[in-house]
Amino acid sequence: MTDHDPSKPGKAGPDRRTILQTIGAAGIATATNWPTQSKADMTPTQTTVSPGFAVDAKLTINGRPYSATIDPRTTLLDFLREHVHLTGTKKGCDHGQCGACTVHVDGRRVNSCLTFAAALTGREVTTIEGLGEPGNLHPMQAAFVEHDGYQCGYCTSGQIMSAVALMKEPCGPSDADVRELMSGNICRCGAYQNIVAAIQQVRQGT
Amino acid sequence: MHQFQLRRADDVDAAIKAASAAQTAQQGADIRFLAGGTTLIDLMKLNVETPQQIIDINHLPLNKIEVSPDGVLKIGATVRNADLAHDERVARDYPVLSQALLSGASAQLRNMATTAGNLLQRTRCVYFRDEHMACNKRNPGSGCGAINGFNRTLAILGTSDQCIASNPSDMNVALMALDATIHIRGPKGERDVPIAEFFLLPGNTPNKETVMQPGELITHVTLPAPPKGSRSLYLKLRDRVSYEFALASAAVVMTVANGKIETAQFAMGGVGTRPWRNADAEKMLVGKAPDKEAFRAAAEAFLKDAKPQSQNGFKVELAKRCLVHTLDAAAKLA
Numbered sequence: 195m196t197d198h199d200p201s202k203p204g205k206a207g208p209d210r211r212t213i214l215q216t217i218g219a220a221g222i223a224t225a226t227n228w229p230t231q232s233k234a235d236m237t238p239t240q241t242t243v244s245p246g247f248a249v250d251a252k253l254t255i256n257g258r259p260y261s262a263t264i265d266p267r268t269t270l271l272d273f274l275r276e277h278v279h280l281t282g283t284k285k286g287c288d289h290g291q292c293g294a295c296t297v298h299v300d301g302r303r304v305n306s307c308l309t310f311a312a313a314l315t316g317r318e319v320t321t322i323e324g325l326g327e328p329g330n331l332h333p334m335q336a337a338f339v340e341h342d343g344y345q346c347g348y349c350t351s352g353q354i355m356s357a358v359a360l361m362k363e364p365c366g367p368s369d370a371d372v373r374e375l376m377s378g379n380i381c382r383c384g385a386y387q388n389i390v391a392a393i394q395q396v397r398q399g400t
Numbered sequence: 401m402h403q404f405q406l407r408r409a410d411d412v413d414a415a416i417k418a419a420s421a422a423q424t425a426q427q428g429a430d431i432r433f434l435a436g437g438t439t440l441i442d443l444m445k446l447n448v449e450t451p452q453q454i455i456d457i458n459h460l461p462l463n464k465i466e467v468s469p470d471g472v473l474k475i476g477a478t479v480r481n482a483d484l485a486h487d488e489r490v491a492r493d494y495p496v497l498s499q500a501l502l503s504g505a506s507a508q509l510r511n512m513a514t515t516a517g518n519l520l521q522r523t524r525c526v527y528f529r530d531e532h533m534a535c536n537k538r539n540p541g542s543g544c545g546a547i548n549g550f551n552r553t554l555a556i557l558g559t560s561d562q563c564i565a566s567n568p569s570d571m572n573v574a575l576m577a578l579d580a581t582i583h584i585r586g587p588k589g590e591r592d593v594p595i596a597e598f599f600l601l602p603g604n605t606p607n608k609e610t611v612m613q614p615g616e617l618i619t620h621v622t623l624p625a626p627p628k629g630s631r632s633l634y635l636k637l638r639d640r641v642s643y644e645f646a647l648a649s650a651a652v653v654m655t656v657a658n659g660k661i662e663t664a665q666f667a668m669g670g671v672g673t674r675p676w677r678n679a680d681a682e683k684m685l686v687g688k689a690p691d692k693e694a695f696r697a698a699a700e701a702f703l704k705d706a707k708p709q710s711q712n713g714f715k716v717e718l719a720k721r722c723l724v725h726t727l728d729a730a731a732k733l734a
Contacts (some may be wrong), residue, residue: 289445293506305438305508308438315408356507374642378508378643
């Protein structure tokens with residue numbers, strides 16, 4: 195066991211993404227449409243949309259209302275990452291095959307890469323950022339940490355969003371039942387055994 | 401992805417009116433209805449579907465499952481696959497449908513995909529999905545890369561020298577065995593199409609996959625009450641145990657009384673250019689004892705016209721064994 199609580203990391207400092215975004219923003223300051231960081235106010239980044247095609251997206255994300263005029267081709271995944279800068283949701287295959295982009299819409303898990311953001315008017319979206327945070331992890335997040343339910347971590351947010359949704363779905367008690375209902379989330383590192391252990395721990399309330 | 405106009409329809413009439421200007425029917429059309437989006441958006445990203453307009457039909461009142469007094473089950477067009485599979489009436493009276501739905505795709509996709517969308521699901525043939533390849537279905541007259549190409553997963557029944565693409569759906573196989581009726585509304589009114597007449601063989605026009613006409617919208621699907629005392633079962637054989645399309649699958653609805661088969665309805669997936677049913681094979685079983693000899697004879701009849709391609713010859717025997725096993729297991733259900 196480690197000598198610190200993994201759910202309570204050390205002091206918050208600049209992370210890799212913040213540093214890269216800052217460098218990136220400075221480096222391309224003249225590119226006016228680049229979706230630079232706006233984490234402070236969480237205002238969706240505006241992008242250029244061809245006239246006659248623009249649509250309004252009005253949806254709730256993690257309990258907060260968001261409104262933006264966007265290109266209709268914008269998937270929920272791209273809206274989350276490029277407009278709202280909630281980058282916890284990952285883009286893997288972008289075709290609904292890997293599950294890295296899994297989020298909840300009105301409490302049900304969906305592939306955000308196969309969902310148009312503008313078609314979600316009035317709907318409630320929950321992402322990994324809405325589940326818990328350092329120091330206050332969702333039980334499923336804590337279980338993944340405890341069981342090492344990842345290696346590189348890229349699929350992890352999708353795995354956890356799927357696992358949390360699974361808790362409310364009809365699912366038999368066995369590991370095989372969990373594996374079947376988690377088959378839409380691919381882990382190329384192969385952490386499946388630990389992922390199943392984490393989910394079973396939360397399901398069994400142990 | 402090509403640019404398109406996104407519009408929302410608030411009632412069925414508005415949706416049909418908006419789509420009535422389409423040049424062709426739903427699949428591949430310039431005006432497309434958007435329900436779950438699991439096939440459409442995927443194919444739009446591949447530039448295989450390139451609609452100029454998309455009509456969002458997720459707000460239409462077509463998301464109910466109802467049972468009429470005469471026992472007919474009415475399934476709305478936008479009922480999600482997961483909701484249909486877990487509906488207690490479906491799980492109790494039509495287990496084959498519930499099992500077929502739950503064997504398809506992933507939990508996320510089943511939460512999104514709809515009844516009507518699944519009926520219109522498009523083939524997984526890799527030549528169809530790659531815009532740079534020859535494909536008569538996507539680009540009529542361009543040829544078929546799959547014939548003598550990578551065709552291991554493709555059809556052995558109902559093919560033509562233009563197209564050998566298999567229908568990928570599990571739900572459609574169960575609906576076929578259950579004698580579903582597809583209810584359609586369009587600019588010219590309403591019509592009901594038995595599922596056996598809904599899907600077209602590829603022939604010389606593989607780009608036309610169903611009898612849908614421009615502007616038409618599937619509003620719901622109905623299932624007759626299951627035969628009294630029937631048992632039903634779905635079996636899917638595939639390269640991995642979950643989240644994979646069928647190499648061969650079978651949906652069986654059967655009644656057995658006094659040691660004799662009274663009714664037998666069955667369909668197969670993964671082997672046909674459309675969900676496949678064979679009346680001759682079914683007739684062979686009626687009045688027979690439910691033993692493996694009878695089932696094997698029915699399977700031989702079912703696959704009699706099978707035409708294997710360069711890589712999928714194994715499917716002929718696989719499909720026969722799949723059908724025999726499913727018939728046998730269904731007959732043994734209490």
